Amino acid sequence: MKTCYDAFKNINIMSIGNQLSVSPCCVSKTVPITALDFKNNQYLTKIRDTWRQGIFPAECKVCEQSETNKLVSRRQGSNSWYQDHKQSDYKVELVRMDYWTGNLCNLACVICGPHNSSLWRQELKYTIESRRVTINKFWRTLDLSNLQYIHFNGGEPLLSKEHVEFLNEIPNKHQVCINYNTNATVLPDQNLLDLWSKFQLVQLDFSIDDIGARFEYQRYPANWNQVTENLQWFINNALHNCMFAVNTSVGILNQHNLDNLNTWLKQNFHTSRFTDPIEHRQQPTEGIFALNNAKEQVIKFLNECDTRRGTNWKITFPELVDFYTRVL
Numbered sequence: 001m002k003t004c005y006d007a008f009k010n011i012n013i014m015s016i017g018n019q020l021s022v023s024p025c026c027v028s029k030t031v032p033i034t035a036l037d038f039k040n041n042q043y044l045t046k047i048r049d050t051w052r053q054g055i056f057p058a059e060c061k062v063c064e065q066s067e068t069n070k071l072v073s074r075r076q077g078s079n080s081w082y083q084d085h086k087q088s089d090y091k092v093e094l095v096r097m098d099y100w101t102g103n104l105c106n107l108a109c110v111i112c113g114p115h116n117s118s119l120w121r122q123e124l125k126y127t128i129e130s131r132r133v134t135i136n137k138f139w140r141t142l143d144l145s146n147l148q149y150i151h152f153n154g155g156e157p158l159l160s161k162e163h164v165e166f167l168n169e170i171p172n173k174h175q176v177c178i179n180y181n182t183n184a185t186v187l188p189d190q191n192l193l194d195l196w197s198k199f200q201l202v203q204l205d206f207s208i209d210d211i212g213a214r215f216e217y218q219r220y221p222a223n224w225n226q227v228t229e230n231l232q233w234f235i236n237n238a239l240h241n242c243m244f245a246v247n248t249s250v251g252i253l254n255q256h257n258l259d260n261l262n263t264w265l266k267q268n269f270h271t272s273r274f275t276d277p278i279e280h281r282q283q284p285t286e287g288i289f290a291l292n293n294a295k296e297q298v299i300k301f302l303n304e305c306d307t308r309r310g311t312n313w314k315i316t317f318p319e320l321v322d323f324y325t326r327v328l
Helices: 041-052 058-068 074-086 117-123 160-167 190-196 211-219 224-237 258-268 295-309 316-321
Strands: 010-016 018-021 029-034 096-100 149-153 177-181 201-206 244-250 279-284
Touching: 018 041, 029 058, 058 074, 160 190, 211 224, 224 258, 244 258, 258 279
Parallel strands: 010 096, 096 149, 149 177, 177 201, 201 244, 244 279
Antiparallel strands: 010 018, 018 029
16 A cells, blocks of 8 residues: 655645745645644645555645656655654654755756746846745744754755754754755855754755856856865865765756766765765756757747846857757
């Protein structure tokens, strides 16, 4: 019988403005709430009751579709974690958390957008309504004593002062692993490094899709030289309980340069100073730059970006000029 232990053990927390929303995980549908009650929230309880019957809830279609397409779903990956940690049961107990720190971000990556980046909103002249998690008003209603894993997403989570406040409030830090998705442009201060030392493990997953000018175009307006210096800083200064990985979103802009990225990583960012291997993960890009997207949409988007930013995709990605020659 199929089930998902995230429904019983995990909470996904994010907000838009002052409105807090929750769901069982980061790929399921979120709903707004006025008070955070992990055990008794009506929406979460409904999903748990459906899983107890061995049925995919309607809110969990992303995982159902992935599994139908023979892909590894969030559900399958999380269930393996719970089994490894002897947490594969239906007891409602907060063990894991997905914490979206808001849309505060210093980059406007082309694969992102205004929903998750304040810099994108600024560029498009949208109203700058900060989407930040106001979790500090709610975390005291949660029992954090059994927490073992927290995944921080953004925006750029290392820009969030609020997440530091939250880390300070966690009891039993020695039993908790924390995981960041970060863009490698922000370094932790000494206060955060000292705080990290109290946790069981700190996993930093750096978003690196390409190298040189190609990286700078895709992760605008990051500076490649500064990012490489930052990666070396992490190797030189990170604590013994820190591990690294690189996440690469594979899409139209970088599919032809992955070998060069792999070579650079093997030469420059392969192991930590404690000889821990640095894993390189790849996943398909979604949205405009998905590999199967219409060429006309891609070109229109790139031309609009170039007009606003003063960039030139035809110079940065010359192979695309030949590939798209029929529609230029």
